[in-house]
Amino acid sequence: MFQFLIRRIGLIIPTFIGVTIAAFAFIRVLPGDPVLLMAGERGVTPERHAALMKQFGFDRPIYEQYFDYFFSALGGDLGNSLVTKKPVWDEFFTLFPATLELSVCAIIFAVLVGVPAGIFAATRRGSWPDQTIMGTALVGYSMPIFWWGLLLIILFSGTLGWTPVSGRISLLYFFKPVTGFMLIDSLLSGQKGAFSSALSHLILPTIVLGTIPLAVVARQTRSAMLEVLSEDYVRTARAKGLSPVRVVGVHALRNAMIPVITTIGLQVGVLLAGAILTETIFSWPGIGKWMVDSIFRRDYPSVQGGLLMIAVIVMTVNLIVDLLYGLVNPRIRHTR
Amino acid sequence: MSEQAIDTATDTRSTGVRAMLKEFWHYFSENRGAVIGLWFFIGVCLVALLADLIAPHGATMQYRDALLTPPVWQDGGDWRFLLGTDAVGRDMLSRLIYGSRYSLFVGCIVVTVAMAVGVTIGLIAGFIGGAVDTLIMRLMDIILSFPSLLLALVLVAILGPSLTNAMVAIAIVQQPHYVRLTRAAVLGERNKDYVTAAKVAGVRPLRLMFYTILPNCMAPLIVQAALSFSTAILDAAALGFLGMGAQPPTPEWGTMLAEAREFILRAWWVVTLPGLAILLTVLAINLMGDGLRDALDPKLKRS
Numbered sequence: 001m002f003q004f005l006i007r008r009i010g011l012i013i014p015t016f017i018g019v020t021i022a023a024f025a026f027i028r029v030l031p032g033d034p035v036l037l038m039a040g041e042r043g044v045t046p047e048r049h050a051a052l053m054k055q056f057g058f059d060r061p062i063y064e065q066y067f068d069y070f071f072s073a074l075g076g077d078l079g080n081s082l083v084t085k086k087p088v089w090d091e092f093f094t095l096f097p098a099t100l101e102l103s104v105c106a107i108i109f110a111v112l113v114g115v116p117a118g119i120f121a122a123t124r125r126g127s128w129p130d131q132t133i134m135g136t137a138l139v140g141y142s143m144p145i146f147w148w149g150l151l152l153i154i155l156f157s158g159t160l161g162w163t164p165v166s167g168r169i170s171l172l173y174f175f176k177p178v179t180g181f182m183l184i185d186s187l188l189s190g191q192k193g194a195f196s197s198a199l200s201h202l203i204l205p206t207i208v209l210g211t212i213p214l215a216v217v218a219r220q221t222r223s224a225m226l227e228v229l230s231e232d233y234v235r236t237a238r239a240k241g242l243s244p245v246r247v248v249g250v251h252a253l254r255n256a257m258i259p260v261i262t263t264i265g266l267q268v269g270v271l272l273a274g275a276i277l278t279e280t281i282f283s284w285p286g287i288g289k290w291m292v293d294s295i296f297r298r299d300y301p302s303v304q305g306g307l308l309m310i311a312v313i314v315m316t317v318n319l320i321v322d323l324l325y326g327l328v329n330p331r332i333r334h335t336r
Numbered sequence: 337m338s339e340q341a342i343d344t345a346t347d348t349r350s351t352g353v354r355a356m357l358k359e360f361w362h363y364f365s366e367n368r369g370a371v372i373g374l375w376f377f378i379g380v381c382l383v384a385l386l387a388d389l390i391a392p393h394g395a396t397m398q399y400r401d402a403l404l405t406p407p408v409w410q411d412g413g414d415w416r417f418l419l420g421t422d423a424v425g426r427d428m429l430s431r432l433i434y435g436s437r438y439s440l441f442v443g444c445i446v447v448t449v450a451m452a453v454g455v456t457i458g459l460i461a462g463f464i465g466g467a468v469d470t471l472i473m474r475l476m477d478i479i480l481s482f483p484s485l486l487l488a489l490v491l492v493a494i495l496g497p498s499l500t501n502a503m504v505a506i507a508i509v510q511q512p513h514y515v516r517l518t519r520a521a522v523l524g525e526r527n528k529d530y531v532t533a534a535k536v537a538g539v540r541p542l543r544l545m546f547y548t549i550l551p552n553c554m555a556p557l558i559v560q561a562a563l564s565f566s567t568a569i570l571d572a573a574a575l576g577f578l579g580m581g582a583q584p585p586t587p588e589w590g591t592m593l594a595e596a597r598e599f600i601l602r603a604w605w606v607v608t609l610p611g612l613a614i615l616l617t618v619l620a621i622n623l624m625g626d627g628l629r630d631a632l633d634p635k636l637k638r639s
Binding site for chain 2: 019151274315
């Protein structure tokens with residue numbers, strides 16, 4: 001296991017360096033030099049331009065600039081936003097809890113609905129409930145989620161008036177963020193109605209962001225379950241006269257969950273991509289919307305920093321998933 | 337060698353192909369959803385090809401007397417505009433019909449480019465191995481560390497928003513999947529006897545790569561192609577929706593949705609219909625993809 005750990009972590013270091021190079025290169029490959037980009041449409045005098053080039057170190061050799069960037073990034077210095085002038089690092093971590101809360105809720109939603117649906121479909125293979133569930137899952141998998149969000153807004157916010165259209169909580173409530181999770185903070189604040197307001201804001205985005213992971217989890221659970229159900233030990237368990245619920249729910253489920261957990265872990269990239277769209281539709285103040293806004297505002301340091309941070313998050317989660325998988329499945333550990 | 341011998345050789349081969357196709361169709365048609373998907377997809381292709389003939393109006397033709405007309409079956413509907421009109425009086429049906437061209441075009445180009453580049457790189461990585469392989473695979477890891485839509489978005493921000501650049505960005509984001517699949521397949525095939533035999537017979541490396549090994553790695557690649565066709569359509573629509581893909585007044589479905597956003601509570605049809613078009617097209621391709629997987633890759637198990 002130790003060897004596997006070392007090897008896997010050894011793999012991530014060149015990838016991390018590559019990601020920093022990609023993020024570093026991002027500002028350099030844009031047409032025009034960085035100072036002109038930052039000056040934007042206002043323009044800048046040649047003297048000021050030269051001074052700024054020197055101040056930011058753009059006149060030094062490119063590799064020196066890169067090493068500077070690399071080591072300050074390691075130390076958490078991602079530069080300052082051009083719009084708010086605040087450190088990108090701080091901006092990112094102010095907004096990140098909102099995205100994390102939404103993503104966690106989406107995953108919980110996907111698992112709570114997807115796993116039972118997959119198990120149910122697997123135990124009734126070929127029947128009409130199975131076909132209906134898998135058909136629905138394929139529709140979910142094919143869903144353009146930005147449209148799905150708009151549809152839900154039309155139905156639940158427009159026609160029925162049940163849920164708010166945008167934001168994380170009603171403007172009536174205000175309290176200092178403690179955890180950054182609106183659901184928890186609203187409870188801690190003790191204000192009446194704050195929690196239900198936060199919850200009602202969260203429901204539609206959760207469904208929208210959770211739809212594709214839900215479909216993937218349901219499909220994966222079903223196929224993993226089918227595979228496990230045909231194994232000898234399950235037949236033995238059945239032959240011993242155990243109840244079907246126990247055979248499926250305890251004996252089979254444990255092994256079927258291994259690939260499903262991996263799948264859930266690998267959804268993090270899907271979730272962050274989905275967060276871009278979901279947060280844009282619901283004006284959810286998270287990093288997805290922040291990235292899109294930064295791109296449109298030409299706030300390149302923010303885009304660069306966000307890109308790097310998101311890649312690091314994806315890499316870290318993938319690493320954890322791999323390690324967990326190696327932990328539960330010895331066959332993976334010993335290959336190669 | 338006599339001519340007759342060559343003839344027989346070609347003969348067996350053609351019946352072989354026919355038999356293969358027949359077998360393929362046998363397994364493919366067992367999956368009812370896949371057949372429905374195929375028919376729908378063919379339908380969309382026909383609509384795209386014949387758009388000039390079947391669209392009742394031009395895609396950017398504005399009827400100033402008929403802004404936001406609802407579909408015919410609703411009060412205030414107009415028989416001239418079967419599915420209603422948008423905020424500047426353009427016929428929804430015609431725009432949807434022309435929009436199919438963009439989505440299919442995006443899918444075809446992205447899959448072709450991503451596959452051609454990805455397969456070549458994958459063959460090189462798997463075939464040469466060593467440092468080249470390591471370098472290529474680390475590069476692919478880097479690309480895969482970014483969520484696909486985010487990377488596409490940033491690439492478009494660099495290249496400038498347009499449909500062409502959106503396609504380039506999506507193709508770049510998608511090709512690592514082909515590289516990985518091809519490399520894995522090549523590694524599996526590389527040490528088999530027929531490859532060794534070909535090597536011993538003096539087959540040159542390029543021919544060995546593309547002619548001897550590649551055909552035996554096709555099954556997972558074809559399945560991946562179907563998958564990435566639908567992903568490409570979704571991503572292009574998403575970019576269009578965010579204002580980073582096709583630009584107005586192009587009747588691209590995602591772009592249409594973006595323009596329709598402000599009317600969501602007033603005119604359901606301008607929002608619902610383009611999205612439905614995207615969903616149905618993507619669904620049809622995914623259904624086909626499932627059928628292809630069942631038919632081509634028995635190892636991936638029926639499920």
